[in-house]
Amino acid sequence: MASSPLSALRRTVEPLLDRAHVPFSGRPTASLVLLEDGMWIPGVRIESASFSLTQPALLNAVTTAVAQGRQQDVVALVLSRPFQRGEAAYASDLPGGPWEAFAPDVWTSRPGRSLPTPTRPVDPSVRPAQVSAAGGENHAGQQAAGISAARQVAERAYVPASSYPVGAVLEIEDGPFLPGVNVEHPDWTRILCAERNAVGTAYAYGQPDVRRLFLSCLNDPEGTPCGACRQVLAELTPEATLWMDRHSDAPQRTTASALLPGSFRGRALLS
Numbered sequence: 001m002a003s004s005p006l007s008a009l010r011r012t013v014e015p016l017l018d019r020a021h022v023p024f025s026g027r028p029t030a031s032l033v034l035l036e037d038g039m040w041i042p043g044v045r046i047e048s049a050s051f052s053l054t055q056p057a058l059l060n061a062v063t064t065a066v067a068q069g070r071q072q073d074v075v076a077l078v079l080s081r082p083f084q085r086g087e088a089a090y091a092s093d094l095p096g097g098p099w100e101a102f103a104p105d106v107w108t109s110r111p112g113r114s115l116p117t118p119t120r121p122v123d124p125s126v127r128p129a130q131v132s133a134a135g136g137e138n139h140a141g142q143q144a145a146g147i148s149a150a151r152q153v154a155e156r157a158y159v160p161a162s163s164y165p166v167g168a169v170l171e172i173e174d175g176p177f178l179p180g181v182n183v184e185h186p187d188w189t190r191i192l193c194a195e196r197n198a199v200g201t202a203y204a205y206g207q208p209d210v211r212r213l214f215l216s217c218l219n220d221p222e223g224t225p226c227g228a229c230r231q232v233l234a235e236l237t238p239e240a241t242l243w244m245d246r247h248s249d250a251p252q253r254t255t256a257s258a259l260l261p262g263s264f265r266g267r268a269l270l271s
């Protein structure tokens, strides 16, 4: 049966391999999460020069779904190759399970039921609710819109361990705002920050040219990007302007490269 949901899923995930950022290994991986209405959300492997900060494709897809507020709707996790042990462990601990293998490259939270046929990707863009008409196209208006969007997005953070929601939105060249939130996991080493989630979303959707990043840390007047995010931002979006909102104070402006002077870029490691 040529057009089973399984073969449709494999046909859908395969072209996403081109969006992976794998300058060190040269070995791309792609993923997607399938929602119960047939819509899907992409993820790709994004390598870092420090290797251990690499964002696996499956984690990228899952965290992108959380940032879009669609975590509850996920019925299957799909990879461009069979799941490896670490991916199976990651999937087993996700909420909404129990998760089980449906096929070597597909896990489901609905064992024994058929999967929906994939239709189209979810549109990830965020349209800030509170931007006044006066905001318009000008720079200050866009800045207010970015901060408003980051605050709005922070409400989607999945933070059972910390109760510390962070929201990020990226502005890409002539494009919409793309969201990221922090996504926690019982294994703390698999927790992803809002900033890296947003960058992962930009790559997964094939729009990696980030112009500005708006970050909102509502409960912490000292909130600032962590060292891991500074490393990844310095590698992937060095020229981007970063606006940091801590709610009560005026937002602060910086750039990704200013946050980590003399950062490690790993040029000697390029494959």
Ligand code: THU
Pocket (backbone or CB within 6 Å): 159, 162, 164, 166, 181, 182, 183, 184, 191, 192, 193, 194, 195, 224, 225, 226, 229
């Ligand atoms: N966190 C971020 O999302 N961004 C940062 O730059 C700092 C830390 C998240 C990770 C974790 O979910 C929680 O905040 C506590 O570290």
